[in-house]
Amino acid sequence: MSFLELDRVAKQFGPQTVVDDFSLTVGKGEFVSFLGPSGCGKTTTLQMIAGFLDPSRGAIRLEGRDLTAMQPAKRGLGVVFQSYALFPHMTAAENVAFGLEMRRVPRAECRERVRAALEMVGLAGYEERYPRRMSGGQQQRVALARALVIRPSVLLLDEPLSNLDAKLREDMQIELRQIQRNLGTTTILVTHDQNEAMSLSDRIVVMNQGCIEQIGTPQETYERPASAFVSQFLGKTNDLAATIDLSATPRRLAAGSWSVPAPAGIAGPVTVSIRPERIGFGDAGIAAKIVTRIFQGNHWLFQCESECGPVIVIRQNDGQPQPAEGEAVRLAWRPEDMSLRGAGGVA
Structure with a gap:
């Protein structure tokens, strides 16, 4: 049985079909990227997995459980947004602890997990720092720690590196992949950057106009493109x-x-x-x-x-x-x- 399964998922807004007949199985611990140009439906697909949008048809299953009617907070998923969405009035530690507090994790355990999460992303000693006093890369690390501290079944990343400069983005790609491999967390990344998708992914789902053009390893999609679109878009x-x-x-x-x-x-x-x-x-x-x-x-x-x-x-x-x-x-x-x-x- 696959760990995460999307079965012929579609999303319509009025007469417009944004995602159509999207089918994918993701293995436990796998890193999969949704890659495509703006407006291809990749973020919409991620939001349906997270529960922020309801599919117009199709099913989404996690370890055999149908997530379609389940509230986002009950799905056990971690999400890192493009804007990081940190609470400006909270310190780094308070931001990371937020999800644990909502789950009523005991205070002592909460403190230890927050400490470990910040250390994991290289922010030990930044517990009392507010977001406004942190760089973009540091804020990105806080957002990642907040998503990982709840020990999610699946980590969802919505273009989390797009606001960083080129050098920092490259450094964060390396760190993100190392953290993902160490934890073994099943991860879905949305990106329009083909280099990012190829650097991070076990498999890439290339999307265009709401449909899947090709699914394969970075090497397969690069060296054996299945369509003219994949050939031109991927490098x-x-x-x-x-x-x-x-x-x-x-x-x-x-x-x-x-x-x-x-x-x-x-x-x-x-x-x-x-x-x-x-x-x-x-x-x-x-x-x-x-x-x-x-x-x-x-x-x-x-x-x-x-x-x-x-x-x-x-x-x-x-x-x-x-x-x-x-x-x-x-x-x-x-x-x-x-x-x-x-x-x-x-x-």
Whole structure:
């Protein structure tokens, strides 16, 4: 039996369907991210799990128990909001203790659990600090401690890192993942940041216009996107028009002057999707010219104009000479590094 299950869940606001036919099973201790652009339904789905919104249809089950008619406070879930939602008139310790007091946890036990929770998130010694005297990262830690101190069955995170600057956000991602792994708490994260989803998640649910586009591990969704939307949304990619040469034996897949044996299950015009870092410069491949060369520290980014259209190439900065702007090059990649979309499906 799955730990958390969403069974064909949908949500409508009047005539508008915001989430449609959403089905997902989450294992105990798993970290799953809902990833997608603004308005795709990911926060609405999280709010239905939390109980802040009622599904229009479908069921949500936790360890086999139907949560649909259960009040949010009785679901045993921890929630961290984008705005942190700390009480400004309460100290850090009082904010963290709030959920325990509502559950009438004995005072001595409450104090010890609050102390342990603040220590866990690196805020030992901040017990008497008020939110207005804390940085954004510190407030985020208080909000996380408040959600975890009640020992929730599931931790729900609604873009909790979006208000932090880039460096602090990266640091908090590492800390959040370490805390989650140490506690083994089943966690659902809502984010529009693909790097955050790939850094933190065991699995990613890619959403678009209220529907699931793909569910998979970060590596699966990145390297084998199931749709054009996933390919374009999850990192940079190159989509090149290609054809199947049926007259060749065996059949061949060709994009410009690049050609390889065609895989089974694909027919007619196809799209080759290839990540920029999988493309190399060589003696064979599609003809191209370097239009722009950009140095980005640990790698170079090349914008190329090829016989198949615009192509982005990313090469690691290994100290070796790189092609110059205006230089003619050949672009090639290994067949196992590409994914195909065509009339016969995805390969």
